[in-house]
Amino acid sequence: MRVVIRNLSKSYGLLWALKKIDLDFQSGECVALLGPNGAGKTTLLKLLSALLYPTTGEITLDDQRLHQGSSALRSAIGLLAPGEHFYEGLTLKENLRFFNSLYSRVKSPQEIEQTLDTVGLRNWSNDYVSSLSSGMKCRLAIAKCLLLEPKLLLLDEPYGVLDGNGVDLLEAYLMRLRQHGGIVVMATHHVSRILTICSRAIILRRGSLIFDEPRQEPWESFQRTFAEFLPRGEKWNS
Amino acid sequence: MELLKQTLWVLWKDLLLELRRRESILAMFFFGTLLLFVFHFAFEIPAEKAAEMAPGLLWLAFLFTGTLGLTQLFQAERENHCLDALLLSPMDRASLYLAKVFFNLFLMLLIELVVFPLFWVLFNLAFWNLLPSLFLVAFLGTIGFCVLGTLFSAVTLKARARELLLPLILFPLMIPVILATVRGMEIILRTGKFEEAFSWLRLLIGFDVIFFTVGFLIFEWVIEA
Amino acid sequence: MAGTMQKRGRGRRVTGILALAFILVGLYFALIEAPPDAYQGEVQRIMYVHIPSILTAYLSFFIVFIGSCLFLWKREKRDDILARSAAEIGVLFTSLTIIEGSIWGKPTWGVWWTWDARLTLTAILLLIFVGYLMLRSLIEDENRGAVCSAVVGVIGFLDIPLIHMSVYWWRTLHQPPSILRPDKLPWENVHPSMLIALAVNFAAFILLYFYLLSLRFRVGEMEEEVKTLKLYGGAS
């Protein structure tokens, strides 16, 4: 799996959300997408998941250009946005069965039951999604990814709602995904958490790429660049 | 084949949600009957003219009820960004269109099945034997309404003043359906013979076929814009 | 690029002058040269303005259709601007047509508005145009607004023949076609200068239409250029 982003920019009306981004993701990478609010992180995630189309430049997955018609490519892309992408009126099992059928994955009810068990939602499997807490909805999103097995997994600030057990669950899954040759791109503000598992960090500011380095142990360059974005007084040891 | 399977799944999802919440079906049903009463008070229809005015009033009630249904059509997709979830998936966008057309058609036919006889009772009309053929004309008209209405429901999905904009765009384009359905029903009521209305029905079927194909092809670009 | 701009600018000025000339000649023919109609008298002269403006209204709707189809197919901003300009001018000509129709109707039938087939059709056309422009103004996102308007443009045009058929059938149902109606051209006893007047006025309207269209199109193009300059100016 290889994702190539060439000269990517996206404008909303008169404002540039992303300006001339060039990136290259290899299999097995876990990319931390960092930056202040409004830096363009969510826009980049939406472009990568083909929910938005670039104003200039292009994104290619395994040398196939991502454009409007590429529905085949989409089955390899997953977007985990906690609290979203589920029908409140359906039960957990119905939601999973529905999305499985859309991705034309053949999963038996037992497999769905078993996946719900691994994410610890077994005894809610017949409840409506509306009755779940946001943390549990995020676990349901993880269950969905477990079933759909995306190659490129995009995450939009999952840490905000997960409890300790949930975080371990998520990070275990991300590790397994990377071992199977998948790519993980996570936009988050929980810097200390993501730095423990990411293989590379990217910092965006006002739509431009200002930092892109693989992780190394004494990471002074990262600390220098990222210091201005930390809340005052917070010091962390990477 | 894949298209049909996905359509059925989306339809299953919509019907399940509707069965549980029953918000659209009840709202549309009571709105339809409410309109009948309002017409009764507004028009003071003398007994002998009731037959002549019945098709017009009935179809007007279905038009407004259908518009109510159309504004609610993508409501489930608006919650939790579920539309993004569908667009994320490799599903064929046209199957979403098919499912929504059938869903809205199903709702409207259900309403018509009840409101038709109710109208007959309220305005104590005779011609009970003509009801099936009248219902067939209304069926063709409802198909035309759903085919075009679903597309415009998607067109105005992210527009401001969505509920006002949808009828404003849809009704002028629905004029052939309105004329054909009402005139067709009127002829049947007057002459009692179904064959008389064939010219209007051909127009109606032409409308349905043309705009079903156009909607089927264009829907993908509209929903992904 | 600049070369073609000058050429189009000059081309536009030429059409403008030609249009003006034809309008003046047309006025002369319509008001002075052509004899009054045997039945309707002087008021029939409104036909020399009414018929050309109907055709221009339908022409502009056809251009909206072409622009919309091209835009949906190739997604170039240029086609969208063409459709938008044609729609704006189309609304103008359609409303003028309706005003003339009712002014013509007043002396001939004594009422400002009759559900005459042609007046009704023009009114429906105006409603579709208004819907088209309203939709575009109510969608924030540029690209989405353009795509949705293009869809209305295409479907509106495809619906015209069906609307025509249903309205004419509906009309013949109610009112048998009388001889003396504004939309029935009195071909039997037509005087040659009447034909000339109609032809000249028709040419005047078409020339004026294309002059206005290319001017409005140019304004649209420049507005687009201003936007890209502001956008790229900032990012370069």
Next chain:
Amino acid sequence: MSAWGFVFLAYGIVWFALLVYLGNVKRRFRKVERELSSLRSSGGLKKNA
């Protein structure tokens, strides 16, 4: 209102409306032309660089 009255009324409205529209488009033409030339000369605003 005599027959000629109606004719002049119709012609008057048509040409007046077209003239007003022409003026409106011309005004927008000049306005956007000025804006364009000012933008081109200053090489684009540095507003959101």
